[in-house]
Amino acid sequence: MKLFMRVFGIIHGLMAFLFACAALMLITIATHMGWVAFVGGLDRAAAQVIIEAVGLLAAAVVALQIAETIVKEEVIRGADISAPTRVRRFLSRFFVVIVVALAIEGLVATFRAIHEDPAQLPYAASIVVAVGILLAAWGLFIHFNRSAEELEPEAMADAKREDRKLNQPPPN
Numbered sequence: 001m002k003l004f005m006r007v008f009g010i011i012h013g014l015m016a017f018l019f020a021c022a023a024l025m026l027i028t029i030a031t032h033m034g035w036v037a038f039v040g041g042l043d044r045a046a047a048q049v050i051i052e053a054v055g056l057l058a059a060a061v062v063a064l065q066i067a068e069t070i071v072k073e074e075v076i077r078g079a080d081i082s083a084p085t086r087v088r089r090f091l092s093r094f095f096v097v098i099v100v101a102l103a104i105e106g107l108v109a110t111f112r113a114i115h116e117d118p119a120q121l122p123y124a125a126s127i128v129v130a131v132g133i134l135l136a137a138w139g140l141f142i143h144f145n146r147s148a149e150e151l152e153p154e155a156m157a158d159a160k161r162e163d164r165k166l167n168q169p170p171p172n
Contacts, residue, residue: 012074016067023063030056044115051111058104065097088145095138103131 030053037049073090109124 009075012070016070016075019063019067019070023060023067026056026060026063030054030060048112048115051108055105055108058101062097062101065093069093088142091141092138095134099131099134099138102127102134106131 033049033053033056037046037053040046069090106124106127109127110121113120113124
């Protein structure tokens with residue numbers, strides 16, 4: 001069983017590495033797009049390209065946050081996310097990043113639709129509405145999960161102890 005857990009840790013580490021590589025590629029592409037738009041002239045077309053670059057940067061943030069979460073929770077901690085505290089913390093990391101990235105994408109889609117094709121505005125609005133629904137669902141999840149956490153106070157104490165250990169500087 002320990003061998004399987006070790007293999008899973010290696011696979012999770014590889015996945016985190018690939019997410020980080022994807023983030024770096026997105027950052028590179030967004031930087032290139034922004035630079036080309038800047039050098040080409042500061043007009044409406046350049047603004048649209050820069051807004052699209054911001055969308056790519058938002059996706060890069062998502063990829064980096066996912067990589068960080070995988071490393072912290074699966075590789076370093078080897079955490080079992082069956083306890084309510086673990087589930088809330090694990091999902092909250094993803095939801096924050098995903099909601100922010102989707103909100104930015106909704107804004108990018110809105111700007112694009114306004115300037116290029118107003119018929120696309122309902123689709124852009126649906127992204128923004130979906131962000132609102134996700135926020136409401138996340139709030140409900142946290143509310144209900146907090147009640148479950150109160151039944152297992154030792155799980156919260158364990159998580160806090162692990163946080164203190166994880167955030168300590170390494171010995172020299």
